[in-house]
Amino acid sequence: MESLKRKRKTPIQPRWYNQAYLLFLALRQHAQDSLPRTELIEAAIELDKKIGVELQLPRVFRGKTPKNSASATLTNNSDRYFVAYKPEGSKSTHFKLAYTPGNVDDAVTEYQNWFKKLIEHDWPFCFGVPKSIDETHYHTPVSHVDELESMDKELVDLSLIDENSNKVKVYIEPPTASPPTATATPVTPTATKQKEPEPLITLDQLDLTNIPQSWHDIVQVKPSLIPFGGNGLFAKRKLPYNTPIGFYFGVPMTEDEFDSLKDRVGRSSEYSIMYRRTVLDATDDQGQPITDPESPRYCPFHFMNETSSQKTASVAFVEGAVVNQIICWTKKEIEKDEELLVWYGKDVHRYWTKEEEEAQEQQKRKNCKKKETKPSTKSNNNNNNNNNNSDMLAKDEFVIVDESSAYFSSTELQIQRDSQPLNQITLVNYTKEEVEKW
Numbered sequence: 001m002e003s004l005k006r007k008r009k010t011p012i013q014p015r016w017y018n019q020a021y022l023l024f025l026a027l028r029q030h031a032q033d034s035l036p037r038t039e040l041i042e043a044a045i046e047l048d049k050k051i052g053v054e055l056q057l058p059r060v061f062r063g064k065t066p067k068n069s070a071s072a073t074l075t076n077n078s079d080r081y082f083v084a085y086k087p088e089g090s091k092s093t094h095f096k097l098a099y100t101p102g103n104v105d106d107a108v109t110e111y112q113n114w115f116k117k118l119i120e121h122d123w124p125f126c127f128g129v130p131k132s133i134d135e136t137h138y139h140t141p142v143s144h145v146d147e148l149e150s151m152d153k154e155l156v157d158l159s160l161i162d163e164n165s166n167k168v169k170v171y172i173e174p175p176t177a178s179p180p181t182a183t184a185t186p187v188t189p190t191a192t193k194q195k196e197p198e199p200l201i202t203l204d205q206l207d208l209t210n211i212p213q214s215w216h217d218i219v220q221v222k223p224s225l226i227p228f229g230g231n232g233l234f235a236k237r238k239l240p241y242n243t244p245i246g247f248y249f250g251v252p253m254t255e256d257e258f259d260s261l262k263d264r265v266g267r268s269s270e271y272s273i274m275y276r277r278t279v280l281d282a283t284d285d286q287g288q289p290i291t292d293p294e295s296p297r298y299c300p301f302h303f304m305n306e307t308s309s310q311k312t313a314s315v316a317f318v319e320g321a322v323v324n325q326i327i328c329w330t331k332k333e334i335e336k337d338e339e340l341l342v343w344y345g346k347d348v349h350r351y352w353t354k355e356e357e358e359a360q361e362q363q364k365r366k367n368c369k370k371k372e373t374k375p376s377t378k379s380n381n382n383n384n385n386n387n388n389n390s391d392m393l394a395k396d397e398f399v400i401v402d403e404s405s406a407y408f409s410s411t412e413l414q415i416q417r418d419s420q421p422l423n424q425i426t427l428v429n430y431t432k433e434e435v436e437k438w
């Protein structure tokens with residue numbers, strides 16, 4: 001009885017009822033979707049009072065200085081909901097929404113712009129092959145260079161692109177054995193560790209004849225090699241390690257909107273991904289994946305299946321510095337025709353592992369019937385092998401926390417780049433160490 005009473009006293013706070021979201025709602029309700037700081041704060045506090053009374057919830061802006069906490073939430077902007085700016089002639093900072101929720105056209109336009117920039121600006125550096133390997137000890141990754149294929153791939157690092165100078169920073173650590181050519185000057189271990197100096201390779205030093213011009217040149221969707229895995233994504237050519245190969249497209253929605261409009265509609269939860277607290281919805285009105293390659297919403301990366309552990313993934317979902325941008329980034333060199341596999345994150349409902357277990361069980365039962373004469377130890381061994389696999393997929397590692405975790409989350413992979421300017425893809429220069437941690 002006692003505990004029941006206590007439970008009643010504490011109303012359940014909906015997930016969306018938080019400071020950032022109230023500021024978001026206040027801004028959204030405003031005709032221009034833009035307000036000066038003080039007006040926005042006041043509007044959010046008013047909204048909080050109204051909702052608090054209607055739903056009988058404790059206020060989110062509480063304490064002695066609710067305005068200060070609202071202001072701090074705005075400045076912090078950890079969900080990337082807002083863009084601060086000063087309109088011409090105004091002295092006060094205004095805020096507008098970083099995106100319009102549910103706006104398909106805007107989302108498609110952004111996605112196409114990102115891809116255009118990725119292809120035109122980044123891919124020449126990522127897929128270009130150095131014209132000569134003798135002039136310098138600096139090379140693009142071994143994966144790019146046939147002549148170097150015998151070298152130890154682990155020794156090579158690529159630190160991607162210097163946006164300002166339009167040059168790619170690449171270096172190779174000294175081989176443990178003798179250097180590959182007499183003219184080569186290996187970087188000393190100390191210099192390599194400090195990554196100084198990092199000579200730059202310019203575009204004119206790269207052979208650019210075989211740079212992919214669209215995602216069609218690098219990946220294709222076809223039946224997965226994973227049993228019961230539906231379709232999967234495969235490399236059409238060798239993909240270098242540490243390379244941004246595309247983006248996971250989705251129409252941004254607030255969690256609240258997704259919950260009310262799309263969650264449990266078709267397969268929307270299976271294809272949607274999180275950018276901070278925004279859901280990127282990757283399905284049509286019926287919650288089905290977009291399978292027509294001609295559709296502007298088609299995204300081949302929606303068809304990447306999951307590997308059995310984070311370690312074995314060949315691709316990582318990486319949070320871009322641009323709002324709602326999830327970058328698909330290679331974690332290893334991927335061979336032509338290899339299936340690209342990603343790790344969806346921790347809080348995912350992996351219903352398919354159950355299906356797979358059941359199918360395996362059925363198969364085992366069938367096998368047992370067929371092989372009744374075989375000694376039982378043999379079939380036990382088989383069981384163990386199978387279980388090892390499904391254990392990795394199904395048990396402790398994956399906890400279904402609540403319904404909200406039905407879509408997969410990039411938060412595991414979040415690498416904050418708040419100090420970087422917005423609106424560039426190439427600003428995210430991940431190091432080899434960072435990539436390996438994903």
Ligand SMILES: C[S@@+](CC[C@H](N)C(=O)[O-])C[C@H]1O[C@@H](n2cnc3c(N)ncnc32)[C@H](O)[C@@H]1O
Binds near residue numbers: 224227231303304
């Ligand atoms: C983002 S989709 C991937 C593309 C999907 N295979 C398709 O054919 O459209 C996620 C869904 O793929 C399937 N899937 C992903 N990884 C899997 C795996 N390792 N084994 C079985 N099914 C998998 C599950 O049905 C999951 O809900």
